[in-house]
Amino acid sequence: MSVLHKILGNIVGRKNPIADTAQALPNNTKEDSMDTSTTQSFTLRNNEDGSEFTLPVLKGSVGPSVIDVRALYKQTGMFTYDPGFTSTGSTDSAITYIDGDQGILLHRGYSIEDLASKSDFMETCYLLWYGELPNKQQKEEFVNTVTNHTMLHDQITYFFRGFRRDAHPMAIMVGVVGALSAFYHDSTDITDPKQRQIAAMRLIAKMPTIAAWTYKYSIGQPFVYPKNSLSYSGNFLQMVFGVPTEDYVVNPILERAMDRIFILHADHEQNASTSTVRIAGSSGANPFACISAGIASLWGPAHGGANEAVLEMLEQIGHKDNIPEYVARAKDKDDPFRLMGFGHRVYKNFDPRAKIMREEAHKVLGELGVNDPKLELAMELEQIALNDPYFVERKLYPNVDFYSGIILSAMGFPTSMFTVLFALARTVGWITQWEEMIEDPSQKISRPRQLYVGHDQRPYTDLASR
Numbered sequence: 158m159s160v161l162h163k164i165l166g167n168i169v170g171r172k173n174p175i176a177d178t179a180q181a182l183p184n185n186t187k188e189d190s191m192d193t194s195t196t197q198s199f200t201l202r203n204n205e206d207g208s209e210f211t212l213p214v215l216k217g218s219v220g221p222s223v224i225d226v227r228a229l230y231k232q233t234g235m236f237t238y239d240p241g242f243t244s245t246g247s248t249d250s251a252i253t254y255i256d257g258d259q260g261i262l263l264h265r266g267y268s269i270e271d272l273a274s275k276s277d278f279m280e281t282c283y284l285l286w287y288g289e290l291p292n293k294q295q296k297e298e299f300v301n302t303v304t305n306h307t308m309l310h311d312q313i314t315y316f317f318r319g320f321r322r323d324a325h326p327m328a329i330m331v332g333v334v335g336a337l338s339a340f341y342h343d344s345t346d347i348t349d350p351k352q353r354q355i356a357a358m359r360l361i362a363k364m365p366t367i368a369a370w371t372y373k374y375s376i377g378q379p380f381v382y383p384k385n386s387l388s389y390s391g392n393f394l395q396m397v398f399g400v401p402t403e404d405y406v407v408n409p410i411l412e413r414a415m416d417r418i419f420i421l422h423a424d425h426e427q428n429a430s431t432s433t434v435r436i437a438g439s440s441g442a443n444p445f446a447c448i449s450a451g452i453a454s455l456w457g458p459a460h461g462g463a464n465e466a467v468l469e470m471l472e473q474i475g476h477k478d479n480i481p482e483y484v485a486r487a488k489d490k491d492d493p494f495r496l497m498g499f500g501h502r503v504y505k506n507f508d509p510r511a512k513i514m515r516e517e518a519h520k521v522l523g524e525l526g527v528n529d530p531k532l533e534l535a536m537e538l539e540q541i542a543l544n545d546p547y548f549v550e551r552k553l554y555p556n557v558d559f560y561s562g563i564i565l566s567a568m569g570f571p572t573s574m575f576t577v578l579f580a581l582a583r584t585v586g587w588i589t590q591w592e593e594m595i596e597d598p599s600q601k602i603s604r605p606r607q608l609y610v611g612h613d614q615r616p617y618t619d620l621a622s623r
C-alpha cells in the first residue's frame with residue numbers, strides 16, 4: 158500500500174454505473190523491469206573536507222541508468238540542482254521509452270512506426286493502459302466500454318454557455334474537464350483501483366465530446382451528440398463537422414488520418430504536461446482535476462501549443478523568400494523569435510512522429526486536393542534549417558508539432574483547435590502515467606527543494622521609519 162493510500166484511507170464511493178462493464182484492472186506492473194540488484198555505484202567526494210559518499214546506480218530495462226540521489230540531502234545536507242530537469246529522472250516508468258539520439262519512440266515496447274501503420278488509436282489506448290496489445294475479444298469489449306460512455310451529463314452543457322463565444326477552446330477545455338469531478342464523483346476515490354479505471358475510461362471516452370463541443374460553441378453551432386455506430390475518430394469528426402440538418406458522411410481518409418494523429422500524440426514519457434499530471438496526482442487530487450492541470454500545462458507554446466504557433470509562424474513568414482530573415486531571427490539571442498516546431502528536449506535526431514506526420518501531410522493534402530502553400534513553405538523552411546550550422550550543431554530537428562498543424566488545417570480545423578486535439582489524444586497517456594504513479598508503492602507527494610538566493614532574516618521596520 159503506497160504512502161498516498163495510507164494517508165487517504167478508504168473513501169467509500171457510490172456504486173458506479175459502468176463498474177461492471179470495465180474490464181480486469183491494468184497489469185502494468187513495472188517492478189520486474191527495474192534492476193535494483195546492481196552493485197554499480199558512484200562515489201561523491203567533497204573536495205573541501207575529503208568526505209566521500211556512495212550513491213547507488215539503478216538500471217532500467219533499456220536506456221540510461223540513474224544515480225539514486227534520494228539519500229543525498231541526509232548524507233550531505235545539500236540538494237541537487239537541475240532547473241528544467243535536463244538531467245533528472247522523476248520516476249521509473251514502464252509505459253513509454255524515447256531514445257532521443259536514435260529517434261526511437263516505444264509504447265510498452267512497440268515502436269510508434271508500427272503502431273501508427275498497423276494499429277489504431279483504441280488499440281493503442283488499450284496497450285498503454287493494460288500494458289499489452291488486446292486480443293479480439295478484449296479489444297471489442299474495450300471499444301464497447303469507451304463507445305458507450307461518450308455522452309456528457311446534460312448539466313455540463315451549461316458550463317460551455319458560461320464562456321464567451323470567442324473564448325479560446327483550451328480555456329473551455331481546462332474548465333470543463335476540471336468540473337467533471339463534480340459530476341462523476343463516484344469515480345474519484347483514488348484508493349479504489351476500480352474507480353480509477355472507471356475515471357480513466359470516462360476521460361478517454363468523453364474528451365472527444367468535450368473537444369468537439371468547444372469548437373461548436375465557438376462557432377455558434379448546436380452541439381452534435383456522439384453516435385455509437387461510428388469509430389472513435391469517425392465519431393469525433395461527425396461531432397465537429399456534422400450538423401443536425403443533415404447526415405454526416407465520415408470520409409475514411411480523414412478518419413484514418415485523425416486516428417493516426419491521435420496515436421502520434423498518445424503519450425511521450427515525462428514531458429511537462431505529464432509531469433504536471435503526476436505532481437498534481439501525488440497530492441491525492443482527483444483524476445479529473447489532474448487531467449485539467451495537464452491540459453493547462455500543454456497549452457504553452459513551448460509544449461503542446463507549438464502546433465498552433467507553427468501555423469502562425471508560417472503565416473508570419475508568408476513566402477519562402479522571407480525564410481532567411483526568419484532563420485536569422487531564430488538564431489539571434491536578442492530576438493525572442495523561435496522556429497516553432499523545431500527542437501526538442503529529448504530528440505537530438507528527427508522526432509519519429511514528425512516523419513510520420515510529414516508523410517501523412519502529403520497523403521491527406523494530396524487526397525483532399527488541397528494545395529496549401531504553407532506545406533511548401535514548411536518543406537522549404539525545413540530544408541534550409543536542416544542545412545544551417547546553427548540548427549545542425551544544436552541538433553534542432555522538426556518535432557511532432559511542425560507538420561500536425563498543416564494536416565489539421567487541411568482537414569478544416571481552426572488553429573485554435575490544434576492543441577485541443579493534442580490534449581484529446583494525450584489524455585490516455587496522462588491518465589496511464591497517473592495510474593502508474595498511484596500504483597507505485599514508493600509514491601510520495603512531489604515536493605522539490607531549491608537554492609535560496611533571497612534575503613537572510615532581517616528585522617521588520619515600521620511604516621513610519623521606511
Ligand code: SDX
Nearest residue numbers: 425428459460461463487495496497498499500501502551
Ligand atoms: C512538444 O517533452 C516532450 O516530450 C514534449 C512533446 C510531447 O509529445 O509531449 O514532444 C511535445 O512539446 C514538442 C516541442 C514543441 N515546442 C516547440 O516546437 C517550440 C520551439 N522549440 C523550443 O522552444 C525548444 O526547442 C524546446 C522547448 C522544445 C526545447 O527546449 P530545451 O530542451 O530547453 O532546449 P534549449 O531551449 O535549451 O535550446 C538549446 C539551444 C539554445 O541555444 P543556445 O543557448 O545553445 O545557443 O537551441 C536553441 C536555444 O536557443 N533552440 C532554438 C530552438 N529550440 C532551441 N533556437 C531557435 N529555434 C528553436 N525552435
